[in-house]
Each structure stands twice: as structure tokens, then as C-alpha cells.
Amino acid sequence: MASLPLFPLGTVLLPGARLPLQVFEPRYVALLRDLIEAQEERSPVFGVIAIREGNEVGEGAVRSLHDVGCAALLTHVAVLGGQRFFVIVEGTDRFRLGDIDSGAATPYLTAEVTWLEERDGDPALLAPLAGRLRAELEAFRDLTDEAVEGASEVEVPEGPRELSYAVPLVVSLDLGDRQRLLECPDTETRLRLGLDLTHRERELAQALGATLKAPQSPFDLG
Template structure:
């Protein structure tokens, strides 16, 4: 079933479980935040996000310049600044499939369907290989620039897949492919392959700086 949601397209791919800090300064997105704050139930202060395709801006033809799979975000923290801007934190929940972007009267809106995540039994070897590949990648990154990660990996396969997807320092299109993967098994296989390719690049040209790690924090909410 499709619903109309406020939309906040971003220049990055967001994964379920990620904590997303945003500085809100544009008038239309300030209106979006004020709209959410007027919702009495904090659990219903939700909006959608999709990644802006590289090389595009969201304008009159915004529906043509954004990816169609994104996430539902729940507003969790708000700081009002004296200049009228906001600093907010939102937590990504389930994935969404965008059907249509609408300009709206005050802020962008979209017609979107929340995606149901399929439950699959992930083979043990897929889990083990994903963990081992990330561990090897972490060691390689630590040797180059110090450990860029903190904490331990979750044991739950779904959380593990989203965590590795969020932590992998990959180009936007590859991160989007991880978000769009059909299930946890395929997502773990894909992130393992992509991290293996990154490892090969680090080992072949170790003097080059590693790809900057994605700055958006992940937290298992």
C-alpha cells in the first residue's frame, strides 16, 4: 500500500539502522521539520529519503534525478538555532519504493510504498566470509590511516548486512546497489565482493589514500 510522505532527498545512500544527522537550512526543509514537530506522536514523525543521483540536483524534474529505493526516517532529535535553521537527527527504519515525487505546497512529498523485507536463512559460509572480508579490510585500513571503525559487528544476519553496507566506503552507485539487493543473503554476498575489490586495490597500490569512509553513523535501532 502506498502513502504520501514528506521527502528529504540526500546526496548519500541511507541504510536501515543508520543514525542520520542533518543541518536543515533551506526554507522548504525547515517547513518539513516544523510539519513533523506538529505531529503529536513522536513515532509518527516520519519522512522519506532517497539518494540524489550523482551529477544531478533536485529541481522541477526531481523525480527523474533521484533513485527509487530509499528509506523511511524517523525524527528523533531536534535543535532549533537562533537563525531559524535546525540541527536534527533521524533514524532510518524500513526501506521504501518511491513511485512519484511531488513538489507539494510547502516541501517535497512523495508517493511511496514501504518494502517488506523477505526472511531468508543465510548460509553459514556467507556470514563467515562477509565477517572475514570486513575484518581483513579493517586491518588494511588500520595500517594505512588508523582504525576508522569502532565497536563490534552484530551477530544477527540482517543487522550485519546493513552494518557492513553502511560502513563500506564505496561510491554512491555501489552503495545504492546494496540498498536495492533483494534479500540479506544477496546483500552480504555483494558487500563481500565489493570489499574484496577494495582490498585488491589497497594491496596493489598501497601508497594511494584509501577511499574516505562514509561519515554517516550507524546505530542498531
């Protein structure tokens, strides 16, 4: 078990993904300052975890959280003025949420977490599944290229594990689907789920004449 400060959000961070955030609530400004002050001793990492019930903003607005989240490495900080900051984080390792530390002397949530191992599944199936998913993503991108802003500029990763997490870079998925990807026990399962989700969205795009919104690039407030 490890202790990790938490930043509950109305979105899901996946390993390898970059997430821009505006930080203005006093408790999360305090979290940001604590991370920066301690970065000489340890990496500036906190936990992003999706809200199951409640809202991002407001004291006591979060009523329940999902069980699995992703560590976020702070890579960029800019002062917007006053107590407002613009930050960019990158998803690293997944974790399973344990007990909230009610005794932590911080205004933000701190919890005990268990780091989740990255398993791949059946090695013989990874390359074929990755090839099928890559082809499905390309077919989706070809179909929606004119409707989805920036889709043609997205570079699809080569490695099966990285590819399994990259589906939302091309396909617009809601929080529930992104959380399912995050919670998959191994790369093989995630590739299969990504293939199903991409195929579903491609069929929907065909039915709607490819009039899809762009993939979500969250600019969350916290």
C-alpha cells in the same frame, strides 16, 4: 501505498544507519516543523531518497530520483541559530517510490510509496555468508586500520540482515554501491554483494598500500 514527505539527498541512507544533517532551506525547515508538530499523533518519519540527477540545494535542482529510498526516523534536533537546525536521523524501513503528489499543499515533495518487505533468502546460506562477510570486513579493517580513522571502533553487527546493511560502516563506498545494497531484494543477495564489494576494496587497498580515505560520515546540507 502510503504518503511520505521526501528529503532528496546526495547520499544513501540504509536501515540501521544514523545520518547527521544540517537543515536550512525553508522547504525542509517546514518539513522539520511539520514532523515535530505532528509527533504526538505519529512518529516523526520522512523519506530519504538519493538524487539520480541534480543537486540538493536550490528550487528545482533535483531532476530525477532513485527508485528505492529509506525511511528516516528523527531522533535528535538542535537549533543552530536562525532557521538552521542540526538533526540526526536513523534509517528504518525501505520503500519504493511511486507518484509524486503534485497536489500536496507543502513546499517539500510528498510521494506515494510502497513499503518493501525484508526477505532473507535461503536460511541455510545466511550464516555461512555472514561469516565470510564478517571475516572479509575484519581483514579489510586490519589492513587499513592505520589509514582509516575510527575503523577499529566500528562494531560489526552479528545478525545477517543487520550485517548486510553495515558494510559502509567499515568500507568507504560511493553512492552507486550504497544504492545497490539498498535495492537488493533480500539479505542473502545483499550479503553476497557486500562480500564482493569488501573484497574489491581490500584488493584495491593492498594495491595502493592501504592509503584509503576514511568511510564517509555524511554531514549533508539540505
